[in-house]
Amino acid sequence: MAQARDTPWWERGVVYQIYPRSFQDSNGDGIGDLAGIAARLDYVAALGVDAIWLSPIFPSPMADFGYDVADYCGVEPIFGDLAAFDALLEAVHARGLKLLLDFVPNHSSDQHAWFKESRSSRDNPKRDWYIWRDPAPDGGPPNNWVSDFGGSSWEWDEATGQYYLHAFLKEQPDLNWRNPALRAAMMDVMRFWFDRGVDGFRIDVLWHIVKHADLLDNPVNPAWTPEVRERDKLLQHHSTDQPEAHAFSAEMRALADSYGERVLIGEIFLPNDRHARWYGTPERPQVHLPFNFQLVENEWDAGSLRQVIGEYEASLPGHGWPNWVLGSHDAARIAARIGEAQARVAAMLLLTLRGTPTLYQGDELGIGEVTIPSDRMRDPQHLREPERGIGRDRSRTPMPWSDAPFAGFSTVEPWLPLNDDWRTRNVAAQEADEGSLLQFYRSLLKLRREHPALAIGIFALTEAEDEVLSYMREAGSETLLVVLNLGSQQRRYTLPPGYVVRETLASTKPDRASDGTVQPDEGLILRLEGEH
Template sequence: MTGQDSERIFKPADTADWWRGAVIYQVYPRSFADTNGDGVGDLAGITAHLDHIASLGVDAVWLSPFFTSPMKDFGYDVADYCDVDPIFGTLADFDRLIARAHDLGLRIITDLVVAHTSDRHVWFQQSRQSRTGARADWFVWADAKDDGSPPSNWQSVFGGPAWIWDARRGQYYMHNFLPEQPQLNLHKAAVQDALLDAARFWLDRGVDGFRFDAINFAMHDPALTDNPPAPPGGRRTRPFDFQSHVHNQSQPGIVDFLARVRALMDRYPGRFSVAEVVGEAAEPEMQAFTAGETRLNSAYGFSYLYADELTPGLVRRANTAWDGAPGQGWPSWAFSNHDAPRAVSRWSHGRDPDRFARMAMLLLIALRGNVFVYQGEELGLPQAEVPFERLVDPEAIANWPETLGRDGARTPMPWRADVPHAGFSTVEPWLPVDPRHPPLAVERQEVDAASMLHLTRRLITMRKATPALRLGALTFRDAPAPLLAFDRILGDEVLTCVFNLGHEASGWLPGGSFDRIEAVNLERDDGTGLAPLSGLIGRRRSI
């Protein structure tokens, strides 16, 4: 690292609430960097590029699953909670990764998948053998109806009934996702104990926190009550979309399990917990899972990730509920991740993608809550185009072409523009490199002071140096659509944030005097208005 690189590394204060207002960088291990020439990213590749992540100034790194898995759902089908899949390396590789991250001032957060396992997990292999074994009730089993049909009308996310017949037990088992992902029975204390043991294993290795994958899917209604039909309207591409999911998920006992999780994590000072909450009624669950001091620290929702358009109304709806009321948890926001098409492609609607990426990053950095930046977002990567014959995502294949699936957000990270496969690997990667990505590679943007990469570093630095952005309240201002305006307030400091989300220039600016501290895409520097896809943050001279 150069001296300049070293200066860009921020070592966060060693405090229990370091995560409040943090910026967290998500790594999708399969697609970050391949060091052993098999076309799949690995832990050693992440370690080799931690300097790049640290140079952004982020507080922590979230690693998507790297556990032992048959990879039917690319790691979210866990076959061993306490080991590394050989495709990613070894436990020793993980130990080296976490040691290097901590040396750089980075904390490491991993996924913990508690709703289901792989059907290859020894727990399930034992459970399916008989109805009387030690783990017979560790998964959700049920008899057929009198006519042989499944026990309920529940549908799986990836298509078809949420029940699979198993001849060994002469019963159906439940799966909310793939048939190879049988549902754990978290109503059983022994199952909870086993999952807490897995969490303890990684905490003892130095992990700084967990993201709890699809946590609102973690418990079912034991009565197996049929789900009611969904209200009319909305896009429906799967049988899953035709139901209101009030019985196969979102059960009240989840909160009690999370209290056990929090009690464990509180024994390890400075650890962070965030719930992933998916679905139409996610907001109340996000609030419930993070309320008070005995549940998780934060909730990671999908308000932005599944939105087709970025509008002032979307931002208001997503953020108004998180007003900092007493006892309320802390929100976490992301515009892109491994499950959703990249925001630049999803929201730009034919406009300049570079301008959009810059404005969106400024907006993300300005929001109240924790900020998650997905790998490649700091480069302004568009959603990759993956031809049908190269798709590997089971959801994409099953629903093509109605839904494009997740592969386009999971293609390899471009490190260099002038070498094969953008420097990700020496062989053909597991997913192809989009030809639009190498020109945006890290190496090329490093030498361009005006690049998206340098802007991202500057914006994260600004957020870390500005308490009102990291910790302050958020109050919306009246502004004509498609303009968005809000204040970030902490003590006597008031920052006004204004964004033009539209296609046309606007002469509107908020009243009062303020000193500009950051701006993107302003075509005029005279303070007379906002170009399309521009934004600014100013410190007010008076309220």
């Protein structure tokens, strides 16, 4: 059973991810912006979360909607300017919230001044800030690496007669973290925003930032089939998760710690044993929270989740704090994946597991599948591999605030379509409905604040019938049992020996007497007490 520890804000807290293009438009251009976010902060505060994470807001040509950064120390004009950012940060802090930015260290835009210098000539001082190589003997790319968006990871530059590396789009050249000057410049970027008052960073594709020094070919994936993404033809043994990257992660952590209680959340897709290394050691810590996507990636059934949760908990180092996420700007909506009834169960799971939860905007409304006509799809990942059905536009549609024109998001047609049912599935409608999913999220977040057992308590999986996932949370004299029915049949739950149910703190369904059963699609939070 994992033990509770001293807890900084980011361990007790809940992070709410905002996709700025799609939260609130303040100037009538159909695109969300910083002033729009500021105008909706009371909604965010009323949810009961503790921190906001903003997807990238930096100047960008938007080839990959902000993950192609043209200036790490500015604000993209469609979102506002530095003054608007400062005003937003002040308003966030005034509400007792924290603000995290999305740091993109693996690659810049090809329009960044650094890359323009780098490609200007082979002897430019910034040439080595990016990864350039001569062609292979046959004139082709230097190795077999495949971009995450399909096709070769190498782009030919006719002017200088070399290829440059890009793990994603060709408009996103990879930075060379082996170059000390580049590393120093990126640390200065973090200082710039820490000095401005931000409370931390979510670090994009952190495990990508260093490549094997010899740029060896990646091995072929024997399990690959044509139905799977082209990226997965190869195992990324030499293009990601290199040992040197951990030293640079530790440098980032040391910098963050020098500013006090700041947090670093690293985006890392790796098996548990390699994932856990990104915590570092107590003597040389790395990121506070290596992002854990296993609730997104695994099948939605009790047996699979029990195994996933147990193995993840067992993999954590003693100084490591867990974290969980159900949705993001890259993943299909949770309600689209498992339906609205189970989305309530998923909400209870996310907010009662041990660890820091991250909630993605709109999931609290149960936004599901969104119809996006082919001529309105914008995601470059989809446009490059449309047959894969992996487009990310489905999770980036605008936030529906009311049944006013354009859902109160804008005064004009938004950049992406709204959810099909926006006239009834919107914030105003759900605020007026005590039984809505939004109100359920608010009640769960309130319970987390009121019951330390849910926020920081010890955790242990318990025995359960098929299709049921159950676990205990305990802090001080309080013992809670969470019971989740992921199936369509009524099941019984088993109380730990020596305990009886004192009261039901929460249910995904209307209140009813505790009778030892859990209904289909039902989740329960039960307060237990010892038998006398």
